[in-house]
Amino acid sequence: MHNDDLSRFFSENMAVDGELSFQQWEGKVLDFAQRVSRGNCKGLALVSSGGTSVPLEMNAVRFVTNFSTGSRGAGLVEDLVVREWACILLHSESAQLPFRRVMDNMDTERFFTELMAPEKSSAVASIVGTYSKYKTRLLLVPYRTVVDYLYLLRLITVAVCHRAECLRTMPMVLLAAAAVSDYFIPRTLLSEHKISSNDGMTVHFSCVPKVLNVLSDIWHTADCDVSRLFVTFKLETHDEMLETKALKNLTLYNCDLVVANKLQEYKERVVMYWRDTPGSPTVLQRPPNGSIESLIVDCILRRIECDATGGGRS
């Protein structure tokens, strides 16, 4: 896929008012970039999270969704901001959000107990403290459908890589952790109203265009003096297929790193395939009382540090 084909995909599949309302984000992202470049941030991360939904009608009552809580993206953001990085999180409306997810995941009884307690539990006190300290380094951008997701991801990528002069000297990483639907229904084929039939319903989905190579091109052609890492995630259910597909994605999408997750253990263990050393992946295992996202972040930041001191890749 080329950038022009992607532009045609958007003009064919996005409502005009959707496009206009999304364009406000360019200004907000550039303002955010100005602010964090003036602060003491060590770098800027663009993280995507959640699952994308696919409407079945123009005035949509029904959607195809995919199973994703957004916890990976939320965890990565939490670990990045405490390491003094600024983060833009492109998240689905239903995704778990950084920091507040601790309260959101509580059952109602504990939720109200925490809410009314004069002294918060240590877990809640800790996340509230971290949120307050770092909230100005966090920009949340919500999306709903798969088309909106792709549009916003390209818009923000272009803004931070090519529009924001102030970011030229700041290391950046794009962590594409959202679970993107493989299928969608083109707008021209969408039923206008709620589909109704007494004899079942047959739906044909088209393939969502593969856009990561377009984003990689935008990301890697930025005129900058510092490290710019492009990281994608691959989720499968079989070890062997996971390795094959992760290695394939390294070249297919021209990314610097593929984080391979097996569905059954994605919170416990990941394998990191680097573009320059695909044959010797880094295996990360969650430590007791720690998170795997924290290890992923440390591993990536070490690489960026290494690049900066000239000890990194050839």
Add this chain to the structure above:
Amino acid sequence: MHNDDLSRFFSENMAVDGELSFQQWEGKVLDFAQRVSRGNCKGLALVSSGGTSVPLEMNAVRFVTNFSTGSRGAGLVEDLVVREWACILLHSESAQLPFRRVMDNMDTERFFTELMAPEKSSAVASIVGTYSKYKTRLLLVPYRTVVDYLYLLRLITVAVCHRAECLRTMPMVLLAAAAVSDYFIPRTLLSEHKISSNDGMTVHFSCVPKVLNVLSDIWHTADCDVSRLFVTFKLETHDEMLETKALKNLTLYNCDLVVANKLQEYKERVVMYWRDTPGSPTVLQRPPNGSIESLIVDCILRRIECDATGGGRS
């Protein structure tokens, strides 16, 4: 649809471990019935809320969902408990929950401000007070798929109508406010793993069985001495079709009341079609600073009061 057909539908479409884990709810519902019948509750409401999801694979990664926030059901429950009714809420996992939805709907900044404030805002203080006072009168039962929803709704209906002797003298109302998917994929036709294809994807959905008449039979054949109302909801986008379909549902599902909602104004105005006076529906309009759910509840409770004093239906 007959009750036996419905049992066959469950045995064909539900995983065995799903059925076993759901059966625990019978005991919990009966315990709850015992507790509230000993208290001073004026009646028991069974409310359903949220949208149902339809898995596209056996090990489901993708689902068809419908657009429903669950706010109608949450509002009905809030208004019922303050009027001294006990409530069982059968809600989708993603539905808004009574009381805590006020906090859940806040943006993150306001959420954390409320969380840490020594003095809560009046809106939050009010819902926390109401929750604390009435929480023992509230039983929340979560569901995920459309099949799970139908199974649990029948299980709870049978439990409160036919198993719980203690409820024989307590007025009851069933408010079926959940948005139920019209289509699903039979288990025998489900792909075991994530569907994969390079040329799009075609999915055929079967019709979900219409079960409200089965539930109405269970509801209305209960051996009891008091009012038992069976209320369904109808949502459409055109006025005329809405009236036609609401009137049709009155007889098709043998319900006492159909609450007709037009999508464009469902939080502002509803039309209540009663079985015994279908030609003269009650129109409810949201008052300033009030909720439409509060009016729906008042209207239903007046009818129950009227039945109890013999001034009601013929």
